[in-house]
Amino acid sequence: MLPQKQIESALQAAVSAVLPAADVSAVLVRPCDPKFGDYQSNALMSLAKQLKLNPRQLATDVVAKLDVSAVCEKVEIAGAGFLNFRLKNSVLVAALQSAARGEHLFFAKAAAPKTVVVDFSSPNVAKPMHVGHIRSTGIGDALQRTLRLLGHTVVADNHIGDWGTQFGLLLLGWKKILDRAALEREPIAELERIYKTTNAECDANPAQREEAKLELVKLQAGDAENVAIWQEMIVLSQKQFATIYRRLGVKFDVALGESFYNPWLGEVVADLLTRGIARESEGAVGVFSDGTLPPKEDPFLVSRDGEWVADPALVRKSDGGFNYMTTDLATIGYRLKTWSPTAIVYVVDDRQFGHFKKLFLTFARWKAEDSKRTKLVHVGFGKILGDDGKPFKTRSGDTVKLGDLLDEAEKRAFKIVSEKSPDMPEAQRKEIARVIGLGAVKYADLLPNRQSDYIFSWDKMLALTGNTAPYLQYAYARIKSIFRKAEGTIQNAEIHLAAEQELILAKHLLNFGFTLEAVAEEYRPNYLCNYLYELAGKFTGFYENCPVLKAEDEATRNSRLALCALTAQVLQQGLQTLGIETVEQM
């Protein structure tokens, strides 16, 4: 068990000894500012507040019952009631030593593994993937990788938009203005063109809009011609998706599009009606407020002119068609039946907050028993904005295509690699540029807090210096360079930690698991980015101050080599968890 966990359980036991009735689940220990110690707990202060006790006195009582002598130096009570812990050097060394033996990599698998469906990426058929898709795809992929690493069972599901109103327009456009040659050259661009053109024509001509609707109805009724066209569009789109996902290194366990759930939509609505959860209104069917929530918190109510009026979640349109609320409910039904997940995580734009609020409440009413076992989570993220602070568009009015962004990233990286290593064979430079360029883009998207909107900038997205993936990859490559120069292999080296920078680095390595758990707990990959950036920084501090190959003696050299090897492993594992590759040289 990692020292931090040992301290935590000892502390919880001590608190229970002093306050038998207290809930100790919030009694946590976390890494802290080195000037106070290695770990700290502030839990006693909030506990004292709840129970109206003197925090210093509580701390004194708890410390009297606390035995962490196996892992810590003397425990200090500081400030208003902080507990500061300082690790014994021998314990730190032992943790590193066991990691060096391959027993762990500073994290523990979850004690109670969960089954989690992660729903992410979700591009639309017949539309190009653009920069916006990097958010759902990158965050979702990093989260599913983190959950897997921690030992959970994950179902990565790409809920592709392959069924909906847009197909009415696409079918009409296909029949009227499709340019076959263009379709063969650039299928997605052509599909986008017919969609846009037809949409514009429908805006101008309502009769044409009706025609498009008719095409959709025919498709949904199984009309052979329309189904064939629709399938062709899907095949073309899937080629595009596959290319992008291959480049990004993103894999899904299943990719069940919206159309997959089509057969169940009718019965979902029927079921909702029978149970009295949904009712008819103005020819449509919707889920209405059940009055259990105060109006302000009730997503099924909206205030108009000072009065609360119904704002239902429609599950059947007045024309008899279904919409995405229906699909999402059917999808939940399928996922429950197929995987019995502990949680379903939706990595979707924050703008759909209202939709998910309605969806989750409807689910709880529809499947009350299941909703106790399966938690639905909307992992929302902010928008990508242009320089003007408005949702991102290029000058021509289109968003930047994801493929173009990746191309540019590799191009810029290639230029730098060629400058830095002109003697390297071109194929190798290309491969390094691919890893670095892609890493830069992914990391740039993962670094900010997911809920913040961020302003898109080519230079920031593709930056290769500063707090970027290449900085982390560089630290890794430097370590690899040391090992290329080191002669012979070092096995079971004894680790000694004496220099300040060695201790700082070693202690930070121990926090890898804490960080991974925080990422999984709050669905925030940026914690891992920051952790790795700090790790690379602390490694560099060590590297600048502590000679490895030219260490003063053999024992120090071997110990430092072991520390380097562990750092490289954590860097690589951490980057991999973010979906970012490493290179041996760059």
Add this chain to the structure above:
RNA sequence: GCGCGCGUAGCUCAAUUGGAUAGAGCGUCGGUCUCCGAAGCCGAAGGUUAUGGGUUCAACUCCCGUCGUGCGCACCA
């Protein structure tokens, strides 16, 4: 109109959710390769966390007001 967010250094963003002296990158200025990779490192300047109140041992974080700003408001997803 109603609802939901956001406002932190010149710029772009963090701050593990109420913890001790708010941190990075970019940009600017200065230093640093005869010594394991300078995509690096060291230093300097830069802040009344929009604003006014409140809650408490402790507030960027919670509550109320104000200003600014973005998003969402049945039959698109």
